[in-house]
Amino acid sequence: MKWIKTAAIVLILSVIFHLIFITVFPGAMMYAVLRVIRGDRAVNDIYHGELDTAGSDPVPMTSPNLLKSTCIFDVSEKPLRITASVPDTYWSISFYASNTDNFFVRNDEQVPSKEIKLLLVNREYPHTGKEGVVVSPTDTGFMIIRMLITRPEGMKELKEIQGKAVVEQLAGY
């Protein structure tokens, strides 16, 4: 009967390891990809990228039609103010929690003016209901600003607009 007991222990442990792997994998994958994207840049620094091409696409199934600006954020101690210009083409700003969930997205059609200002805060921030305040469910995460490139000739103008996106760390909570 000893082998039945051993088999039962193996089965239980296998299920536990299986669940741990499935649970931890998204965060670990995100961490690995963000390390490549981040390079030498500091947390809360915005990076204005180029169009993805083969060999320069660290994220699986990335879109090669979108010009992206990215930022690894940490709002545990200070909120972040994000300011960006909105072009005439498709544009969106989105935030992801550390478990990869997309908790906020706004696109150009939902921004009344040609500029957007957002305040990214953690859950302890007292004025979470205010317009333009985005509450991150996790202290750390990732931001992406996407801009659609439909023709190469429009690239220069969109790069200028892309460069106007700024992330600033404000005083503590």
Next chain:
Amino acid sequence: MKNPAFRITGIVLISLIIGICSAWWTLTGLIDAMTVKNGPWRVNLSIGTAQTNRYLRAGVARIGLFALKNTEAVYFIALNDSEGEPLTSRCDYRIVGGDLDARWWSITVYGSDFHLIPNEQNRYSFFGGTLPRDERNQWTVFLSTKPQEGNWLPAGDDEQLYLNLRLYRPGKSVYEDPDTIPLPEIVREVCR
């Protein structure tokens, strides 16, 4: 194994291997298990949301981190042609479709590692708005390793290809009837 330390280490190691391999196997089969099917296309509308279960979240982390909520973008993935055969660079394909219910859309091909396929043209995708239409308002994209006349999408030399049809700012029909809305056909032509 008389030594209990060896026995415990062995049990833990075997369990670890079984646990991780079974998890990886589950993730590998996840695309095909995506809930809604429409011809060769698969889609799951809960991708990117907090309603995503842990398996789907892990599967998305493997094949497409940073997906958007379905109100912003819906991702239809194909790993087979319209006859159910795996997409491979050993065959040429004709992808034919009409207008899609979205603000804009694109179709992109990926290799077996889910990354863009290197090619001299740096062409990985077609944007729906610039694809020429025929008299029936249909567009055609040719997916092939060999250069093709017209809208050629280079297929590299991978055994398994993946197509991602992205619909940004999708219309209501995409949410409500993802299994019946008209989507492009993937017609297999010649194989080598």
